[in-house]
Amino acid sequence: MTEQSKYQLLFDVNDPKDIRDFNTKQLKQLSHEIREYMIDVISQIGGHFGGGLGAVELTLALHKVFNTPEDKIVWDTGHQAYPHKIITGRRDKLNTIRQLNGLSGFLKRTESQYDVFGAGHASTSISAALGIAAANDLQKNKQKVIAVIGDGAMTGGMAYEAMNNSGLLKKDLVVVLNDNRMSISPNVWQISNYFNEIIAHPDYNKFKGAIWDLTGKLDQFGDRLRTVASRLESGVKAVVTPGMLFEALGFRYFGPINGHNVSKLVKLFEYIKGLNGPILVHVVTQKGKGYKPAEEDKPKFHGLSPFDKLTGKVLKKAGGPPSYTSVFGNTLVKLMERDDKIVGITAAMPDGTGLSKIMDKFPDRYFDVGIAEEHGVTFAAGLATQGIVPVVAIYSTFLQRAIDQIIHDVALQKLHVVFALDRAGLVGADGPTHHGTFDLTYLRMIPGMVVMAPKDENELKDMLYTAIKYEGGPIALRYPRGSAIGVEIKEEFEAIPIGKAELLHEGEHVALLAVGKMVEYAQRAVNNLHSLGISCELYNMRFIKPLDTAVIDKVASKFDKIVTLEESVLAGGFGSGVLEYMNYKNYKNDVLRIGLPDQFVEHGTQAELHKLLGMDADGITKQVEAFVHGNKKVAPGVVA
Ligand SMILES: Cc1ncc(C[n+]2csc(CCOP(=O)(O)OP(=O)(O)O)c2C)c(N)n1
Secondary structure (H helix, E strand, O other): OOOHHHOOOHHHOOOHHHHOOOOHHHHHHHHHHHHHHHHHHHHHHOEEOHHHHHOHHHHHHHHHHOOOOOOEEEEOOOOOOHHHHHHHHHHHHHHHOOOOOOOOOOOOOOOOOOOOOOOOOOOOHHHHHHHHHHHHHHOOOOOOEEEEEEOOHHHOHHHHHHHHHHHHHOOOEEEEEEEOOEOOOEOOOHHHHHHHHHHHOHHHHHHHHHHHHHHHHHHHOOHHHHHHHHHHHHHHHHHHOOOHHHHHOOOEEEEEEEOOOHHHHHHHHHHHHOOOOEEEEEEEOOOOOOOHHHHHOHHHHHEEOOEOOOOOOEOOOOOOOOEHHHHHHHHHHHHHHHOOOEEEEEOOOHHHHOOHHHHOOOHHHEEEOOOOHHHHHHHHHHHHHOOOEEEEEEEHHHHHHHHHHHHHHHHOOOOOOEEEEEOOEOOOOOHHHOOEOOHHHHHHOOOOOEEEOOOOHHHHHHHHHHHHHOOOOOEEEEOOOOEOOOOOOOOOOOOOOOOOOEEEEOOOOEEEEEOOOHHHHHHHHHHHHHHOOOOEEEEEOOEEEOOOHHHHHHHHHHOOEEEEEEEEEOOOOHHHHHHHHHHHOOOOOEEEEEEEOOOOOOOOOHHHHHHHOOOOHHHHHHHHHHHHOOOOOOOOOEOO
């Protein structure tokens, strides 16, 4: 896949110990080779890209100076850790990243002893690192702990909760702030502006020069000068440095420092290695560094599918149905044109959720709250109290963060907030940190919540319309990652009666009750089963809550056997709801629930994962056939 001969150093680096004696020249050469290697491999298989390119020198300097794996590096989010994977013995497997049975796209404890803490969701690193530092203290370990967090992840409140607690506990903890002024899209971190103002101030630059000169000379002199210098440093910093905010939280601040100057990074880390207490190192980097197209279009190159290495153009097959995301975005634009009470809220994912479509058109009615899902939901609740209709577009997996806000701030007050959950179900390559497999459960349990899942893109359009018109309180729609079905999207909007299912196919032997994406698979299974002599009655249930109990009553009286289908965990989901109702009515029918098992599902393509779990059309066919013939436990996805 990649020409080994063009690399001088890379293929001899199999462990961080191999770079500990490297000089600056070698570190620079290795930085260059890591970038080349990432460009070679990722252009062919796709993956996260810009964040890793920007963190190459930082990764090398940390692993050179600190004694990993005894010293612990905790990476935030994990998408920027490809260089870390490359130099910690996983170089040869990089071409398997995010593929079935291949490397994870994020940090994973079971993958390497160097992956100290699993990641995927943002803003967790300082909390985890502080926990490790506190454990070190309790167990009298002297190892260093370093959290590496991006400026995007610093928009998440948990980072401040952790910093506040760090200042209080005063453990030995180094936080490296990798500041590239980007989240996936341009960052909304207000503290960047504060940095800019201070850094631009002439006094700051004068003092900064003096401090750096002084700290640079510290090694030559004894402890007394070190003490004097340190006092002077704190005195001056208290007045003019960009770190004032962090210092107020109890951190000693160093920086800003050029994160692509590897010798400066090494020197600074060597220095702070000898210090105690909470330390914050502010490193300025460029996302996409070293690959021009990625430097120029940072959001696109945050993570992408295979691309032409020379031009940076994505090698996508043209045509095909639109994505659910784009249908959602286009529909929202149309509805916002008609009703100026509607606003859109994203938590740092304007492109991923399709809200970028409203960004330019309705700048006053578009809100990017940062990686702050909890705040985003309560912010929406506030808007709703004033008669605004907020559409909160957050991936299913990230909305997990805001369960209390949905319950306490929205549902308890019966506020009309529309939740649009993209990436619901198995998302594929991003794997278990990102699969949207819990939402049916965590939404269904909330009193007064309406939960819908469209079977296709036209129904998605109508469900969004229905949700916006609905005045009964909170209402959610969840839809999958990727291409829609390819049905016609009708111009006119049609409100869907709340809690009403749709009969798709009448049958004689068994009833299939399906929601969302599973309707499409079930339809195909119905055709397969027909040729096997099994006649199925199929319903698109549309609503997970409230359930269409009239349909359940009907199928319970007509069929001995009922199958429920959902792309969500079985525990507490749609099928559970059907069983609860049937139990309440004392129905004794045999029920097979097809959905996700009680285990975390690994990464792979969506099709591979559906197949593995027996949830694609063939798997459903087999499961239903066996069920009709008296055998329930045929696929790993089934909990009888
Ligand atoms: C809770 C949560 N919300 C949203 C995301 C999606 N996400 C992944 S990376 C990212 C941007 C992170 O920016 P930053 O921390 O600055 O890292 P960079 O990519 O710039 O290195 C976002 C929003 C996430 N991983 N976790």
